[in-house]
Amino acid sequence: MFKGGVRRSGLEWFSSLPACLLLLSVVLFSTSSDLHNQMLQGGEQLWSGYYKLRMDPSEPTCNPGRNIDAAVAQELARSTTEDDPMAALLGAQEKDPADVRLAIERSVADCKAAHQSYDNLRGQLTPGVKAYRAIELFIADLIAFGLESQRYILVLLVMLCAVTATLTRHHIAMRGMQTRLDYTVSYTLQTVANVMLLGSSLIFRQSSMGAETSVSPEDLLLHNVWITGFACLTLASLYRLVRVPVGLASGGTLNKAFFAVPLYTVMCLISGTYFALIGHASGIGIYLGKMMDLADMFLNVGLYVWVGMMLKQTRLATLVFNLFRPWQMPPEMLAVVAVLVAAVPTAYTGASGIFVIAAGAVIYTELRAAGARRQLALAATAMSGSLGVVLRPCLLVVVIAYLNREVTTDELFGWGIWVLVLTAVMFATVALTVNRQSTFNLAPASRALPAMLRAFRPLIPYALVIMTVILFYRFVLNVHMDEFSAPRILPVIMLAILLYEHVSLKNARGKASGEINHQGLERSVRGATNDTTAEIGALLLLLGLSVSIGGVIERSQIMQALPQSFDSLWSAMALMVLVLVLVGMIMDAFGAVILVTATVATIAYASGIHPVHFWMVTLVAFELGYLSPPVALNHLLTRQVVGEAEVLAAQQQAGSFYQRHERIIMPLIAMSISLVLVAFVPLLFYA
Structure with missing residues (x-):
């Protein structure tokens, strides 16, 4: 595994800006749905029957002033069968005049009611209604566009970030590229795998075009986006293959070099070879296409990674660790506390691997700063996401309940609490008994508790910012913070925190306890998105x-x-x-x-x-x-x-x-x- 072997240049926004816009569009589209629901309810409260005013009413074509007597006579004359031998032969009977009159009277009454309703609706179409309706219908169209665009957003995000991860040597592998041989083997096999992906996508497109059922223009466009993306990915790996960076050591062994090959490459070579041998060369393309069935889930993964990278740009994690420093905990106990505290944000990031990518660096840095040895800090970081996957509102549990009707999220989350308690006790037992290398000399409560309360004071504004966003969604958009809404609310919370830090630290930089090098809102978002692009590319691929x-x-x-x-x-x-x-x-x-x-x-x-x-x-x-x-x-x-x-x-x-x-x-x-x-x-x- 290797992290960022290539420095990001001044053109870093070339990849991260589009990624940022794609992620923001996902948040915008999902929030627009909540806003639209509230606008419909608000319109109904302001103007009774607003749903009828959403479109201009059509004037009825019937005649409300119709002469009933003449219409009855005309209908009775039409029903006479004396001059119609064929009708008489078929047994047609004369209509009852009373029934005919009643039917026509009802028709005229309905016509008058329709005209009256038309006049009323026209009278209610005030300039205010038209302005409100224009905004509401625009949001409705935006939602429809967002739902139709989810698959394209996901493919663009995967391909853009995968190319970035390839160019920056950021794909997930067993070990880093340390020698020229590692580099050559890794990028050679990456290029082969990318050619496999491109070829499989081309064959899948051709087979879809030749199928009996016609391919919709939307699906054809999706095929073309996949093909274009894999072509760019192939060119990127080929470019890195021929442009060997300086600074790599010479020598190396082939066995170690194979461990520098990204995991996605290994999986692609295995699956591509298997599908080719069984005569199903389009197999990889087909299974990658299945990602589109769960496009919202994979987009949520990208949002969670982005949230974690924004968290790294804030002081929040440092301030939370400041709460425990006054107790002078031994490193083993602090590692247990870190893993327990991490369970809650893990539940909001969907899976342990996502949380490790999102917040692992923060946890490791804080544990090392508190005196934890490297092996212990690495163990706690790797396990930091393992406890919270059973807690509400974990996305992984939601997917399980979605795919399996035998279970519900309430059942799984209910028992998940007990599983959390068990795993926490086991980790604490192992950490505090096996290979303990420090003594338990906690600071006295009389000294630690007041210091802990003082350390809590800087967290109050953050709590208020978080509660403001949650309450806004709750009372303005009628959205509760749960497993379904968390992916779209958390990015807004993190952006609000970054905005708060930008305002509060602008003129007081360096004065707050535990402050990191905060460089302003734009640089923080840019730095978070830069990290997000490579991480999403590595993870989603x-x-x-x-x-x-x-x-x-x-x-x-x-x-x-x-x-x-x-x-x-x-x-x-x-x-x-x-x-x-x-x-x-x-x-x-x-x-x-x-x-x-x-x-x-x-x-x-x-x-x-x-x-x-x-x-x-x-x-x-x-x-x-x-x-x-x-x-x-x-x-x-x-x-x-x-x-x-x-x-x-x-x-x-x-x-x-x-x-x-x-x-x-x-x-x-x-x-x-x-x-x-x-x-x-x-x-x-x-x-």
């Missing part, structure tokens, strides 16, 4: 290829080799745990949920495992998989955000085997024990 790997597993029918049900719940659960951890080791959270829903979940249900229990086990097993070698995705993401140098420095530290690998072993012990307890203890009550 990995997510997309993870879906493709899921397609390989699904088509190869590996899961079908497993028994479709088990007589023993204990045997079923043991196999489920093994399979789920393995899936977590090779796939991202969202792609893994899609795969498990289609395969393993049905086996678990058929074997008698309760659906809520199964998904709680799944979430914990995934987290263990993300912390387990050889991939250990959360550790790779930690390396991505803290830097290669910090990890190398930690690996060079002397000590026992545990001390030299504490960053790997500590989370494994805590999550393994938690998984065993979550998986098997509930079986005692319903097995």
Whole structure:
């Protein structure tokens, strides 16, 4: 894994400005929907029957002054059958004059009512109504455009950020490019993989054009955007391949060089080769296209990363850590506190990997500043996102409930609290007992508590800013802060915090305790978006290829080799745990949920495992998989955000085997024990 091997130039806005505009458009479109709902309600309150005023009324074509007697006579004459032999032959009968008159009288009454309604509506179309209606209809059109554009926004965001990640050497890999051989092997295979992606997309487009069903212009445009994006990605990797940067060491071994290949490249080579061998060359393109079915979810991932990068630009994390500094906690206890505190923001970022990318650098920096050793700080950073994935309003749980009707978000979040307590206790136990290297000499409460209260004072304005935004959405837009609204509210909260810091620190720079180098609103947003672009490119491309790997597993029918049900719940659960951890080791959270829903979940249900229990086990097993070698995705993401140098420095530290690998072993012990307890203890009550 390598972070930012290339310095961002003065043209950094060339990629980050479009990305910023795309992310802002997602927030704008989703907020417009809330605003439109309120405008409809407001219009109805201001003008009764406003929904009828949204369009200009059409004048009725009927005649309200119609002569009823003449109309009755005309209708009766028309119904006479004496001069119509054919009608008489068919048995036509004369109409009852009373019925004819009644029908015509009703028709005339309805016509008069329609004209009266038309006149009333015209009278209500005041200039104020027309102005209000124009704004409301504009917002309605904006919402419709936003819904239609979601897929295109996602593809543009993925491609733009993927090209940026390629040019800046920011893709997620097992190790960084340290030698020229690493660089050459990595970018050669990246180019091959990108050619595979381009070819698969071209073949998918051609097969779609040749299908019996016609391709809509929207789908054709989407195909063209994918193809253009992969062509640009191929050119970017080819450009980096021929432009070898200076400063790389000579030598190197081929084995280590392969570890510098990005994970998305490995997944692409595996899935592309498999699909080519079975004669399904368009396979990768098809499975990447399936991302469009969950475009809103993947866009939310991008928003969460952006929120985390904006968080890095604020003083908020530093001020929160300032609350605990007066207690003079030993590093192990502070690491436990950091992981526990991180559970809440993790729930709002959707998945542990997203949180590690978003806030891992802040947690690592603060733990190191508090005196934590590198191995401990790296362990806590990697696990910082593992506890909160079971809390409301985690996006991953929402996706599980969306794909599985057997469970609801309320059930999963309800039991998730108990899983959080269990995993927190396990991590605290391991951190405070195994390899503890410091004494517990906490500061006396008489001294620490007043200092803690003083440290809380600078947080009050931040709390007020956050509450202002939440209350605005609650009372102005009638939107509660929950798992569905969090992706669009959190960016607004972070922008409001950056604006507050820009105003409050403009003339008082350096005076506030714990202040970072705040450089103003524009530079903060630009810096956050610069980091976001590369991180989104690395993460979303990995997510997309993870879906493709899921397609390989699904088509190869590996899961079908497993028994479709088990007589023993204990045997079923043991196999489920093994399979789920393995899936977590090779796939991202969202792609893994899609795969498990289609395969393993049905086996678990058929074997008698309760659906809520199964998904709680799944979430914990995934987290263990993300912390387990050889991939250990959360550790790779930690390396991505803290830097290669910090990890190398930690690996060079002397000590026992545990001390030299504490960053790997500590989370494994805590999550393994938690998984065993979550998986098997509930079986005692319903097995």
